[in-house]
Amino acid sequence: MTNEKASPPGVDTTRPSIARVYDYYLGGKDNFAVDRQAAQLALQVTPDGPEAARACRGFLRRAVRYLAEEAGIRQFLDVGSGLPSQGNVHEIAHQVDPDARVVYVDNDPMALAHGRVLLADARTTTVVGGDLRQPEDLLAHPDVQRLIDFDQPVGLLLLAILHHLHDDDQPAAVARRLVDALPSGSYLAISHFHDPGAAHPDISQRARAVEKVFNETLGTGRWRTHEEIAGFFQGLELLPPGLVPLADWRPGPAPESYQTITHHTILGGVARKP
Ligand SMILES: C[S@@+](CC[C@H](N)C(=O)[O-])C[C@H]1O[C@@H](n2cnc3c(N)ncnc32)[C@H](O)[C@@H]1O
Incomplete structure (x- = not known):
């Protein structure tokens, strides 16, 4: 585990961070005692945190591979990129085209510091400090402008x-503002905590309980309904199979399978801007 005293500047080791809790669930080393405590509290409510994190990474890998290989996308804007892990976006994109460009954006100082070390020599890839809640600033950032050609699909x-993002942060408006800046033929990929509601009352109840723990420890976490998540794709063409449990989204030759709770509490989808 990372030594608290040797942490990068700006890192607060007294409060848990989303990026570091996620890193802990993924078996990474970039987390502190306070992150592990927060992660354990959530695990007491629902034991599937590590599996859910792995499902997210599996979806990320398949979605990026699809976009690079099948949709011909050569530039990626990855907001909330997190700490480097296995199968980072630029590694997958560069397997298809070594010239593909990737801009990583995060607001976590640890994610930024470690991302920059990983990418110290990368000609095609950069890490930008930015906040999804400020989409105008993000789009205007000099590194985003330098690496992303907004006349080509993204x-x-x-x-x-x-x-x-809390409802007050207007996540749908934020997503729309970013999509509005992209040309037609661009794609939006989303993975999101899901509350299955009356279809699975036990799982829904568990989602609400873990939502409470997340908000008490990390200050955020919102398990939205299928309809609410689908709303983020408004005006776009959702690709088959639609907005579905992560393991069901274009499974590869060795399909991933998860316990029922993971299956129903995170959804993913990819859509094209017409
Ligand atoms: C759960 S991790 C996801 C990492 C990666 N996208 C993945 O799917 O594996 C969420 C990331 O979003 C970042 N984040 C949370 N709120 C943010 C915001 N408002 N602006 C930018 N990044 C944010 C966190 O710091 C964290 O690194």
């Missing part, structure tokens, strides 16, 4: 981040 990745 793959906008909002993966496991919109559920960290």
Whole structure:
């Protein structure tokens, strides 16, 4: 585990961070005692945190591969990119085209510091400090402007981040503002915590309980309904199979399978801007 004293500047080791709790669930080393405590509290309510994080990474890999290989996307804007993990976006995109460009955006100082180390030599890839809630600033950032050609299709990745925006942050308006800046033929990929409601009352109840723990420890976390998540794709063409449990989205040759709770509490989808 990371030594608290040697943490990068700006990192608060007294409060848990979303990026570091996620890193802990993924078996990473970039987390502190306070993150592990928060993660354990959530695990007491629902034991599937690590599996859910792995499902998110699996979806990320398949979505980016699809966009690069099948949709011909050569530039990616990944907002809420997190700490480097296995199968980062630029690694997947560069398997298809070494010249593909990737801009990572996050507001977590640890994610930024570690991302920059990983990418120290990357000609095609950069890490930008920015906040999804300020889409204008994000779009105007010099590194975003330098690497992304807004006349060419872009793959906008909002993966496991919109559920960290409160309703007051107007996540649908934020997503729309970013999509509005992209040309037609661009894509939006989303993964998001899901509350299955009356279809699965036990799982819904568990989602509400873990939502409470997340908000008490991390200050965010919103398990939205299928309809609410689908609203983020408004005006776009959702690709088959639609907005579905992560494991069901274009499974690869070795399909991933998860316990029922994970299956129903995170959804993913990819849509094209007509
Ligand atoms: C759960 S991680 C997801 C990482 C990656 N996208 C994935 O799917 O594996 C969420 C990331 O979003 C970042 N984040 C949360 N709120 C943010 C905001 N308002 N602006 C930018 N990044 C944010 C966190 O710091 C964290 O790194």
